Amino acid sequence: MFVPHTDTEREQMLRSIGVGSVEKLFDAVPSKYRFPKLDLPQALTEMEAMQQLTDLSLANESARDLACFLGAGAYNHYIPAAVDSIIRRGEFLTAYTPYQPEVSQGTLQAIFEYQSLITNLTGMDVSNASHYDGATATAEAAVMAYHNFRGRRQKFVLSPTVNPQYRETLRTYLQGYEGIEVVGDEKDADPFLRPEDLFSLIDQNTALVVVQYPDFFGRIFDYTALAQKVHEAGALFAVAVNPMALGLFKTPGEFGADIVVGEGQPLGIPMSFGGPYLGIFATRSEFVRKISGRLVGETVDGNGRRGYVLTLTAREQHIRRERATSNICTNQGLIALASTVYMSLLGKNGLREVAELCYHKAHYAAEKIGAIPGYSLCANAPFFHEFLVCCPIPVEEINLHLLDHGILGGYDLGKDYPSLKNHMLIAVTEMNTKEDIDMLCEVLEEVSHE
């Protein structure tokens, strides 16, 4: 084991904080948990271990085996084989976020292309090299807004239609900031709130307004009027996106977003039980010095040859240090690369085609489900590939029946929104065949009769 400190150094440190021994530092952990006796079975041979793990893994039911209608932030899309094949190249697979950028030209070029694709997709001027996931990217938008106003604007308005996990992460990030107030998504807030319902919350003390597009319920709104209202108050406007929807709909740049964040998972990244995913973060050029994370730029060397550099990044880590507004200095390099390969393979038209397939299949499903006695569609707004269904019995029960028929049902909204018990969020992608959808409807109808 590598231990960077000598015994003398450790003693000095303990003395200066007035603690007798290293063990004392762990007093907060109840002693019975400190060195528990591990009751482990006999060691297995490799062959036995492999057999046991295989048996365990066969007990899983994944989106590959089931017809998947579960979304709520992670979506089941087809991933062309070339994505995996390219990201598994050793040069990419083993490279960490470039700490010695000049000798990592391939990695930098991939990130530069990722940034270019994301700015195009979102309608923004500049994108960073990515964050961990949609939730952390959303939280970074709040940190940026806080510092943009130097802490003088203290109100953060969150629409209740933003993914509950993003809102929770944002709150966690803002915990250490004094005087901050996060409003809009209180437990009693109307979950179906429309953009104009947020107007009354926006004032001169507002730093940031965050909405989602499509929102957590799959709905699509034009946020132009809201953006205008936010800007009249001098605040910033952040939009959390599903990038797949941007293949089809107006970009947030077009309706006036200052910051676009989002979950990049739909762009060629497997659902993988929740991660690793990809946090998209893009903004307008006037905020380029306020963004966190890494940013790759293209330049020329002394001989005029094209080269890539980590633009502005030395700034946070080596120059601004304690003055930096964020000290995020990593990115999801490999996952950003996967999305870059995915977007490049599909191209502008391909992405639009996937989005259209999702849209049309989801609308076919919604129409059929809405016609089943006992079920109704309840969010009265245009939607992309996800929609809300009010069910006659608890979602949990329905999902158990669906699972018996090889169908992974929708998301139970009662978990996050107490007023939405018996409401199921159903996602449909290009992966769902007409037969899948018809089967889903059959089972739903069967269940409602019970």
Place this chain on the structure above:
Amino acid sequence: MNTPANLKYTQSDEWVQLDGNIATIGITDYAQEQLSDIVYVEITVASGDDVKKNSLVATLESVKAAADVNTPVSGTVLEVNEELGNTPEAVNSDPYGKAWLVKLEIKDPSELNSLMDASAYESYCSNRSH
């Protein structure tokens, strides 16, 4: 090193020019040379703000380091030099002219008494470089 005689100087390398009750603040020629190429100027106060002596009014970023600029005198911000956002290099080329940072309306000119004059600042700097 250029050290205009009509200005007052601080140990943290700010200069102040007093014109009636209006104080203009910037950083010195010595400071810009130490920082090297300035790439970003962030003025952290806005017109109408009340600032206290020794409080932060701007952060300058060079290719080597970031430095805080603190006001040597209390007052109300009258104007900030927005132009420097686009022309940070002016801090290097014209630290006493185009690169002024903020103008303050001051109430207590006696706060300036403790500052150095040009010759005191020059000898202060030459002692530091040894």
